[in-house]
Amino acid sequence: MDKPEKAPGKREARKQDRREAILAVARSAFLENGYSGASMSAISAELGGSKGTLWGYFPSKEELFAAVLDDATAAYRQQLGDLLKPSDDLHATVLQFCRGFVTKITSPEALRLHRLVAAEVNRFPEVGQIFFRRAPQPTLELLAGFFAAEMEAGTLRRDDPHRAARVLASLCMGGAQQRMIWGQEISAEERDQEAVAAADIFMRAYAPE
Template sequence: METLTEKTSGKREARKEERRLAILEVAKRSFLENGYSATSMSAISAELGGSKGTLWNYFPSKEELFSAVLEQATTAYRQQLSDLLEPSADLWTTILTFCRSFIDKITSQDSVRLHRLIASEAARFPEVGEIFYRRAPEPTQRMLADFFAGQMAVGHMREADPQVAARALGCLCLGWLHQRVIWGIAEPTPETIEAEAQAAVDVFGHAYDIARSGAV
């Protein structure tokens, strides 16, 4: 049976987690709306209604807060990618499904705002680019490389450097549609996302000798 001390401790931890999530939500909105440089720990603390010291107890620096915001934003998606990248006899369809999901993600409103933030701030604040890369592109490339290494080992695709293959597929997805969305001259639609995914897997599949399926 749970003791009174354990119940009290559990409630205290739950309150701490609720507070942490509230901080991350306010910080995410501030970073996306105001940019990295214009976001201050003091302003976030004021919006939350607590002391600045409380905020610093959770996140000792703006860099750590920004990193935590990105970690929260990418954790669920990494799990989704992990579920998508399951070994399958129909590798073409698996990669097509990945491309659809990835292009949909990177052309979403929050992702576009984040990419613009990184591009505008990284020259003055190199840590912003470093944090973003370590929390978003790098883990995705690593997951893809591990997946491709397994597929190459069983002969489902041409043997090559799996890391290069992962980067190549990522670049194909970060292509025409994503650039136009970032530049503000196009809006993603199910049709344009599908066309971009089909084009990416077509080029990648031919480059790595992947058997084409009847996937649509």
């Protein structure tokens, strides 16, 4: 019989609370000032502690940025893990993914983050690399694993599942998100229509032969 998980002690709880506070301040700093404009010193001053405390949790700004991305996408990754499982209605699962993905990438925070990365990646290539590894890549890997199983079961035509994942993500990103990044107002109804269209196009393209 499995033993119940032990509740964290007061010291561990304080450390976790402190870490969460750091991530909240850093998240605001990156979104408001960009990667280059957000300094470890300013984040430490905002927190009200010593700079050494901040560096004790995150030895570099790159690691702090990566942790902010992990924190921002953790709940979404959990939702995907729960969604992308074998079902009797593949089209419904793909549509649900598309709706959730379009909602995620067109949220105000996601749009600001995409603009931030696009603006700074030429000067700071590590920003783009960290962003891809922490945000798009885990989603693509989960989607590819799901598609690989569906192709094996014969419910999708055989192809490279990673390419299929990129195709579906591109279909979702090619409409509302692109227009919203450049400042256009897109209604929730229009975004849902984009998700429906992406799912329909994908399912027709990958229908079993």
